[in-house]
Amino acid sequence: MEKFIFGYLMSLFFISSNIYSQSSNLSAKEIVAKADQKLRGKSNKAEISMEIIRPSWKREMSLKSWSKGEDFSLVLITAPAKDKGTVSLKRENELWNWMPSIERTIKISPSMMSQSWMGSDFTNDDLLKQSSIVLDYNHEIVGEEKIDELDxxxxxxxxxxxxxxxxxxxxxxxxxxxxHQLKTEFYDEDEILINRMLGKEIRQMGDREIITKMIMIPVEDEGHKTVITYHKIEFDISLNDNFFSMQNMKRVR
Amino acid sequence: MKENKNRVTICSYLSFTLKSLWIFACFATSLSLSAQEEKPKNYSLSGYLKSLQTVSFQDINGDWLTNNFLHNRLNFKWYPSQSLTVVAELRNRFFYGEFVKGFPQYADLLEEDNGFFNLSHNIVEEKSFFLHTILDRAYLDWSSGKWQVRLGRQRINWGQNFVWNPNDIFNTYSFFDFDYEERPGSDALLIRFYSGLTSSIEFASTIADNVGDWTAAALFKINKWEYDFQFLGGKNKKDLVVGTGWSGQLGQAGFKGEVTYFYPYEEQDKFENSVIVATTSVDYTFSSSLFLHGEFIFNNKGKSKEAGPFNVNEPLTAKTLTQTKFSLFAESSYQITPLLKSGVSGIFNPGDNSYFIGPSIDLSITDNLSLFLIGQIFDGPNQSLYNGIGTFIFSRFKWSF
Known part of the structure; x- marks a missing residue:
């Protein structure tokens, strides 16, 4: 089943969101929108690795990803060897996986999309709802602090x-x-801190400076974390809609 | 004499292996030289090494029979140009154990190649062990614009369901053969035209030396109302076939199905002997990662009672997916930890009350090494489908590269 979850990745950080502001909390909302937009662009192509770290073990996977707007994404797993070549295609609300070893396209059901993601510390809601941090919340500036020596x-x-x-x-x-979204804390409904996400290693990637490492740490579990690293990313590249086709899903490498 | 013969066979096998390794090394070197300037590389080599141990018995207190094999797969792809891909995949298995000794016909059975070309060979065959190799993929793929043409031994996978695939008329597989994920290939020509971003029309034909063995059919795929639909028609060996399949959703659950109608055009009573095989499945995944999946199959010519004995030797076809009229499949799996997954599957034949249960555990040891334990328990009343088959317990280490 793990393979089916790979598809989710596409919704990860690349879905561009519409930014429209409300009259209330305008500045706070704008700041969040700018941070959100920073990692997305109109389209992008990226090479990413993800490490799941536990006190007694570690697993790593690598992938290439292409995305355009909110509707189109394609992800190719490049490591580990057992999953290499698996491709996920997202077109609007639909998701398919291509399993090269059995030459088959598998359509992913909505409930499959809603399970925990690859055993990482990112919940699916974190991944899926990422684009809604602008729209689904009311925002308020509550202070100013230094993180990693940045105001x-x-x-x-x-x-x-x-x-x-x-x-x-x-x-x-x-x-x-x-x-740059340098630190984020996620609290549950009882205001108990659950997850802490850190943004590290600001680097020039394509036309902009971005955070190239994201570390998600579940607060309760010592020694647990998930690290996502961007090795390469190009923004606003020209990608035809044809790129996100059943045909290309089987050809991309 | 026997010992000498053994030595000669082993020596010749070693020399064969060394020779093939040498040829492969030369080939790979020349490729890597020619590939130096290109990015990404214009070839890829991957595969795995598995060790599968099997214990089988009728009664846990009775005799146990062991069967073991080492299983190596090599997948080689070469991309000489933008539009051309050359693929060769080799499956090598070294069998040893009591089963090999007890069933001398086992090696010969495996050596039989069901395709047009004979690409299956027992490199060495002795009383207690044998080494079998088969080239189960060997094809050229040419893709340009919206067209794709593929010639050679390939997998043409038209299935939509997870367990039973009546639409998969080119190379049907058995659910119980869990160790062959890639599944067999067929010697065929495939021409595919991508009429849209999520639609295609394809024509496939096997290579055969008589009409009765020949399969040729067309498949049309389309995406509508967030469903994938497919329609097929053609000839499958001694039947004319038409069929349809779909993959979509009912609420949050996955909903898939396949129906194929087989019309034996050569037979006297064509209509009486025509066969409909239909399957449908529903799957649902809870946010806890608990996965539930049920599948149902209907075969109008299947037996409604006493469907046994289960015929393991007959090659499975889309028409003979089950010997029963109705069968039910259910499966559940759960990710206990990110490294440990448990599952159990079952089949029940309501006509004769026979059943199959398959509990399993999958453990990830490192990024590329895993351990898989699975049981296959078959049972049922006398004359029923799974009567007398017994219990099989498998343990498998798999290292992927």
Missing amino acids: CYKIKLIPKEDAAVVWGKILMWVSKEGF
Whole structure:
């Protein structure tokens, strides 16, 4: 079943979101929107690795990813060997996996999409709802703090009443310069801290400076973390809609 | 004399292996030289090494029979140009154990190649061991614009369900053969046209030396209302076939199905002897990772009672997926930890009350090494489908590269 979950990756960080602002909390919302937009672009192509770290073991996977707007994504697993060549294609609300060893395309059911993701510390809600940190929350600047020696806005996100989100509260530290999301804390409905996400290693990638390492740490479990590293990423590249086709899913490498 | 013969056979096998290794090394070197400037590389080599141990018995207190094999797979792909791909995949298995000794016909049975070309060979065959090799993929693939043409031994997979695939008329597989994920290939020509981003029309034909063995059919695939639909028609050996299949969703659950109608055009009573095989499946995954999956198969010519004995030797076809009229499949799996997955599957034949149970555990030891333990328990009343088959317990280490 793990393979089916790979498909999820596509919704990970690449879905571009529409930014529209409300009159209330305009500046806080704008800051979050800018940070959110930073990693997305109109389209992008990336090479990424993900490490799942536990006290007694570690697993790593690598992939190539292409995405365009909110609707189209393609992910190719390049490591480990047992999953190499598996491709996931997302077109609007539909998701397919291509399993080269058995020459078969498998359509992913909606419930398969909603399970925990690859045993990592990212919950599916973190991954799927990432694009909604702008739309599903009310934002408020609650202070200013330094993170890794950079001046940051500290922003509190409280979900809107009708929003289907799992978190009760999110605290986010966004650098004043560059709008890097350097630290994020996820709280449950009882305001207990569950996960802490750190953004590290700001580097020039393509036309912009971005965070190239994201570390998700479950607060309760000592020695547990998931590290996502961007090795290469190009933004706003030209990708035809044809790229995200059943045909290309079987050809991409 | 016997010992000498053994020595000669082993020596000749070693020399064969060394020779093939040498040829392969030269080939790989020349490729890597020619590939130096290209990115990504214009070839890939992957595969795995497995060690599978089997214990089988009728009664746990009775005699146990062991069967073991080392299993190596080599997948080689070469991309000489943008549009051309050359693929060769080799499956090598070294068998040893009591089963090999007890069933001398085992090696010969495996050596038989069901394809047009004979690409299966027992390199060495002795009383207690044998080494079998088969080239189960060997094809050229040419893709340009919206067209794709593939010629050679290939897998043409038209299935939609997970367990029973009546639409998969080119190379049907058995659910019980869990160690052959890639499944057999067929010697065929495939021409595919991608009419849209999620639709295609394809024509496939096997290579055969008589009409009765020949399969040729067309498949049309389309995506509509967030469902994948497919329609097929053609000839499958001694039947004319039409069929349809789908993959979609009912609410949050996956919903798949396949139906194929077989019309024996040569027979006297064509309509009476025509066969419909239909399957449908539903799957659901809970957020806890608990996966539930049920599948149902209907075969109008299947036996509604006493469907046994189970014929393991007859090659499986889309028409003979089950010997029963109805069968039910259910499966559940759960990720206990990120490294440990448990599952259990079962088949029940309501006509004769026979059943199959398959509990399993899959453990990831490192990124590329895993241990898989699975049981296959067959039982049922006298004359029923799974009566007298017994219990099989498998343990498998797999190292992928």
